[in-house]
Amino acid sequence: MLKTALAREAARLIKSGMIVGLGSGTTIREFVRVLAELDPPDVLLVPTSIDTEMAAIEAGLGDALRPLWAVDRIDIAVDGADEVTQEKVLLKGRGGAMLREKVVDYAAGTLVILVEGRKLVKHIPERNPVPIEVVPWAWRHVARAVEVKYGGTARLRRDSAKLGPVITDNGNFILDWHPASPVNAALEDELKLIPGVVESGIFSKRRDATILVAGEDGRVYAL
Numbered sequence: 001m002l003k004t005a006l007a008r009e010a011a012r013l014i015k016s017g018m019i020v021g022l023g024s025g026t027t028i029r030e031f032v033r034v035l036a037e038l039d040p041p042d043v044l045l046v047p048t049s050i051d052t053e054m055a056a057i058e059a060g061l062g063d064a065l066r067p068l069w070a071v072d073r074i075d076i077a078v079d080g081a082d083e084v085t086q087e088k089v090l091l092k093g094r095g096g097a098m099l100r101e102k103v104v105d106y107a108a109g110t111l112v113i114l115v116e117g118r119k120l121v122k123h124i125p126e127r128n129p130v131p132i133e134v135v136p137w138a139w140r141h142v143a144r145a146v147e148v149k150y151g152g153t154a155r156l157r158r159d160s161a162k163l164g165p166v167i168t169d170n171g172n173f174i175l176d177w178h179p180a181s182p183v184n185a186a187l188e189d190e191l192k193l194i195p196g197v198v199e200s201g202i203f204s205k206r207r208d209a210t211i212l213v214a215g216e217d218g219r220v221y222a223l
Helices: 002-011 026-037 050-058 098-107 136-150 187-191
Strands: 019-022 044-047 076-080 083-085 110-116 130-134 153-156 173-178 197-200 210-214 220-222
Touching: 002 026, 002 110, 002 210, 002 220, 019 026, 019 098, 026 050, 026 076, 026 110, 044 050, 076 098, 098 130, 098 197, 130 136, 136 153, 136 173, 187 197
Parallel strands: 019 044, 019 076, 076 110, 110 210
Antiparallel strands: 130 173, 130 197, 153 173, 210 220
16 A cells, blocks of 8 residues: 555654654555554654544554644654645645644654655646635635636635535635646745635745655655
8 A cells, every 4th residue: 555655654754752743634644553553752743633633542642642832843744745746846735734734844844745656746736726725704705816816716615524615623714726827836925915815735835845755566765
């Protein structure tokens, strides 16, 4: 299983005494499971979503969990991504956790991103929309502003398992923006100049990240 191969490779980087940021998503759930099975060293874990927190507790790592405000640093963050370019620009947020992920990933001394080879792309977005977390009260205004300024279509993300929109762990809504053309890294900052925007799924400021890629043959290599 590719996710397991990635998780095992990342687990080798975790040393005793580290404060570890845990991203969100299915690959990180596997990383948490592997970390628990390997009798982890004395570490503290900072989850970026309720989903990851629950996964850690279910794996028996609950005692190591800390909220971000309770630690003074993040030594290493391990996260996934929806799309990754050769220039190490990431697209994240399919699971809706990009705000907390970005805070932790950008604060980490070392950032490790785990992806399967199919997620390597020439530009973003290629197969996924650009998620934009917005203040609920302003969602329609923000969607219109994005479309007018940058083109494409911005739609409110809805939850098929409930009535109404997806609500993030921060109590916000998500717009899924399908731009008319590939986006550039500058949009990460530009989008936040629109009143009502909280954060986007464009991650362009950690070009020093280690990208671990699992090929179809199960071998893991660094981008």
